[in-house]
Amino acid sequence: MLKYEEIAKELEKNISQNELEQGSKLPVLETLMGQYQASKSTVIKAISLLEKKGLVYQVRGSGIFVRKQKRKGYIRFTNQGFSGELRDDKITAKVIELDIRKPTQEAAESLNIDLDEDVYYVKRVRYINGQTLCLEESYYNKSIVTYLNNEIATNSIFDYISEALGHKIGFSDMYLHVNSLTKVEAEYLGLQEGEPKLFVETIFHLNNAQPFDFSRVTYNYQQSQFFFQSTGYSM
Amino acid sequence: MLKYEEIAKELEKNISQNELEQGSKLPVLETLMGQYQASKSTVIKAISLLEKKGLVYQVRGSGIFVRKQKRKGYIRFTNQGFSGELRDDKITAKVIELDIRKPTQEAAESLNIDLDEDVYYVKRVRYINGQTLCLEESYYNKSIVTYLNNEIATNSIFDYISEALGHKIGFSDMYLHVNSLTKVEAEYLGLQEGEPKLFVETIFHLNNAQPFDFSRVTYNYQQSQFFFQSTGYSM
DNA sequence: CAGTGGTCTAGACCACATA
DNA sequence: ATGTGGTCTAGACCACTGG
Missing domain, CATH: 1.10.10.10 (Winged helix-like DNA-binding domain superfamily/Winged helix DNA-binding domain)
Structure with a gap:
């Protein structure tokens, strides 16, 4: 250190x-x-x-x-994105699907691979303190994330990638939208179709800029209270 | 420099x-x-x-x-919050209300003032390239922002505060929620009641940590495509 | 104008990536 | 093994705040 x-x-x-x-x-x-x-x-x-x-x-x-945060009960949103900070709360995950398949068009573009290369596909529901937090679909470039199983996916996949596989995680690009829940999404989250959602797509890169994970996450709006601190106003 | x-x-x-x-x-x-x-x-x-x-x-x-941004048409979300970056697009504003009044409970707490102190209250609709972008309500501590008028509020209030009033703007705390539009909000934004919204409350501080602006902003979800770059994954 | 934070430099030394 | 980025230091000097 x-x-x-x-x-x-x-x-x-x-x-x-x-x-x-x-x-x-x-x-x-x-x-x-x-x-x-x-x-x-x-x-x-x-x-x-x-x-x-x-x-x-x-x-x-x-x-x-x-400097102190005024309000409590918000999930902190940092330069590392949400996930880096969620460790403080009781986050659990339930794996719904996990298999090796071909990427979608969008996933292939995001991961910078061909449509016929293999990816690990993982679909999970994540819970915060027992409540549904989000529904997550992830595509991992299989040539980088060479192995995944149910147990790993139930815990922190990122810890596994950095510790067991020895990869260094670098930067990521996040795209945020607000929209309405589809019927399927609502069912997974225990909400009603048409209720609002926060939808976040993220491309995670290794240290050397190679993208290894493309994820699409739908957040339960009831749990989605985020806190963000800005520093400095320049220009 | x-x-x-x-x-x-x-x-x-x-x-x-x-x-x-x-x-x-x-x-x-x-x-x-x-x-x-x-x-x-x-x-x-x-x-x-x-x-x-x-x-x-x-x-x-x-x-x-x-490093380059892959997707186009997203509003960049930086450490300065959104507003710092919106200058690139054609942002306009229409002032709906502007007066001196007493703060709400929440505004008083956020601005760290008493309920009987004066604030400037500004309600605006902001447009991006002709479309409604957001509905904004702001409370400015009048002992800091001593004067405001319609013309200033139509342009950039922050430019005025830093240039004309000579204040140095410091950091800010943002609280994000996702929810459904009320009827009134929907009317201002040209949307339907019950459609989703991104709701952001921000407390802006001066250089010396004194809060001077508490704002509540409701974003049009159709225009609310945000892009956020994270740097580095540590811990 | 005193106190305090911030920039800038030159150079020693270290850590990691790549071949 | 080499090239390259990054840490760390000591000290000169600058810039801002507040009495």
Whole structure:
């Protein structure tokens, strides 16, 4: 673990342990430099990381202050997308389908493969604290995600890909829509046809930019309360 | 303008002018250092900025590559929220109401003011390329935003706040829901009652963390196609 | 104008990707 | 093994805030 990550982690721990309120001032840079035996740049880098996460805000010439989320019960939406953060809640999944097949046109384009290449297709319903959260269909490029089974799909597929298969997950592109539930979708989510839905398509890439997963997710609007922190207004 | 911002701007210009494809490799760091007469750290900082914007991705030990958006016609959703980016399209606004009043309970809490303090209330419909984009209600803390009129509200209120009033806009907290349109909302947006909507509440803060604007925005789902780029998967 | 955060540099050294 | 990106440092200097 890098030094600036270490420092960021420590600071984060201090903030939550001491239950610092919004607006609380952190120690000045020089103090932090001494405390963590690090150079100014390194400390600033650590703090910028926290700023990116939405935990602090910096005011030039004044100080570094704690930032807090006002409302509770919202799913945090970060630069990693939702899924990276859902680990905090009790998320479970039920696998509905899992097989090897040929991709749809859209999946093939998104994954940058031919229509006759194999993909793992996974259809799951995910639950948050016992309620249906979303219906998910995913297409994994089989030449990258070489094996999948029911047990893996019931837990975190991404953990498996990075830990067991040793792939490094990189960036992703998300496309969001709002629309009405089809009959089939409504049944899976325990809702009524025509009720609203949040529909998110995501293309996940490896570290080296190769797409390995194309997913189409329909969210239960009753559980879909998202929180998003923006940082800085420039231009 | 800072040196690393300058470099980032130049690089961005080069990417778009040369129409570089996804995966194109940028010159190596040493070249860029020479080209812009800057130190390694400064160049890296510039590139990190571009990475944050979703324009490039970096692969350690390999290079820096161009990243491109696959689908067209989506509104980009960045760390600045939507509005920061909407400038590219033809956005217009029609003011429906504009007056000084007392805040609602929710607005008072969000703005951190008392129920008997004054706010500017603005209700607008915004259009994108002639179509209704959203219905927006905003509450501005009058002790900060001391004056507003119809003309300002027809254009960009935020430009006015930062340029004419000299305030520095800082971070914001956004809360997203999906739900169904009420009859009134549907009328403003030219849709039917019960159709889906994306509903976003945002608290905007100044540089010094003081909230100055609480807004409630209902989006026309037909125009609400958002694009979001995530960077990096850690933890 | 004092206090504090932020930029920028040169250079040592490290970590990863690719062949 | 080599090329390439990234961390880290010490210190000079700059920019903003607030009394």
